[in-house]
Amino acid sequence: MNSPFPAPSFTKSCDTSTTNDICLANAQLVLADQVLTGSITIEQGVITDIVEGDVVPNGAVDCAGDLVLPGLVELHTDNVERHMEPRPKVDWPHLPALLAHDAELASTGITTVFDAMRVGSIYSSQKGQYVEYARTLANELLTARAEGLFKISHFLHLRAEICSETLLEELATFSVDDRVGIVSLMDHTPGQRQFRDLTALKTYVAKKRGMNDAEFAEHVENQINLQKRYGAKHEVGAVSEAKRLGAVLASHDDTTGEHVATSAKNGVGFAEFPTTVEAAEAC
Template sequence: MNDLVLTNANIVLDDRVMHGTLIARNGFIRLIDEGSTQAPGAIDCEGDYVIPGLIELHTDNLEKHLMPRAGVLWPSLPAVLTHDAQVVAAGITTVFDALSVGDLEEESVRIETLRSTYDAILAGQNSGALRADHWIHLRCELAYPRLIEALEPLMRHSSVRLISLMDHTPGQRQYRDIQQYRKYYSKNHTSWTEDEFNNVVKQRAEQQATYSARHEKAVLDMVQGQDIVLASHDDTDTTQVEHAHRIGVSISEFPTTREAADAARKLGLTTVMGAPNVVRGGSHSGNVAALALAEADRLDMLSSDYVPASLLHGAFLLHSQAGWSMPRAIATVSANPARALGFRDRGELKAGLRADLVRMGAVDGLPIVRNVWVGGNRSF
């Protein structure tokens, strides 16, 4: 027997917080009970919270390790291992690594590193070198001319479980204000004269007209009959959400307006917002605030997006600032993404489920990850 015993803990269940003891055996939760134990080997959590391991469905964090400095490409496997260590330290036990299939910019680290990163993730899985349970989220840039030829070979592995349909053409969705598009790319040291910028916007619109609808149909044909969840990225209005619902999308990923979030709720789509949006108190792109959607009951899940530590912090702020109960707040980063992605073996603290566990303290209102177990094994 290989028992893990966490005692004197505030255990966050699906409907309440219970002070008690959790026992896991051979990677699965065996028992959760009230009261403490003095059993040999029991870990005294000293009143800390014990919560389900966090589930991250969209993280771009890996990109920072692939290019740690402008113009510097890092080897893919070491980058994946560093990213893996960072997400586990943030309490994330199941992670969907978001790989962008295509980009609207001609010179892009996303295009250059796509295949090597994909292969490195699978190599890390096969070797047992990864601490978290890694899956693959393919982000399909519909207006990218070579999308289908890049996507087809990536669809052959069972780790691909989530696909998002995205279109970053300036003038709509995230960049409905085209000056936001210009501002974003200026951070990447891209500079245009006024004429050059207007020409770029025109070219992007022509690309969209040529490829987006055609590529969307091709992607939908590819996922037909497969165990893959579809997400729609940066929906802005009711029309876009209704279209997403019509083609089989079940996740509204980062809606940019209250109108889009309202439409997603009406049609039964699950809405995910960025945890950095919660932590910062608003969107860095001028889009709708995640806390505003939480207060209006239009938010179901959080994603750490580009800051792994924001996932737990964001959930904690839903509890402290939006007035949500601790179980409801923690569900946005555990039970709700588990259901949205079709996992039945994780996301909650219940007997029979995987022992993906996080021991969490709090200092001055900031959640602190003390320990993490993945499948009952200590990973942090």
């Protein structure tokens, strides 16, 4: 919530015993420029007063020193996918999954979320293939949002899988009316970025998809071939689509200074999860 006051007034009491307003007292208030013990009064969703001190007026909620701070903003979470598929090969009904996801985030102090959805699927491989789902899920999420079913604010974050077969076709199904906030460039080609260590990749996919050694080797070869066929085209196309949608462009798993330079050239607005000190310093 935004306060109309530039600084604590330290003048009024926050007696809400005869109103429907809210007063949170004896709290650690996280303000723009300081943290202080005090009370905060909220009237019809707007902060109207801040008073310093540990007094708990009549009708106020005694926070007993707990923090009161602005709602957190989650830029990238795969949490909704976890609720959609709580166990391998279990496709949970999407609306209950979305509502559980929403409630879970609200309980942690997150009040705005950019829900990450993968765009870019793989149909040529028979094992561990990526199947398209983002457009359908986005429709369900936007409908639930329009009906006021969520506790917090939801926006779209499209995870553009460069190493896929259908990225540009899937991105084309979205429009500015969807209010896509973020498009992040993902390149999970084995042997670089997040998966420079093939041992770590093997552990990850074997656990998630149940691959044996031969299947894993085939998976690696297929991913590398996809990157060779589509990588450059998909990167250029995803950057263009982000501009069309009015979304902020994000990089993902920058590992080298060269990765960061490429991200900057593409007009990336922020970097998600640089994986090395070199990349972090370059960012």
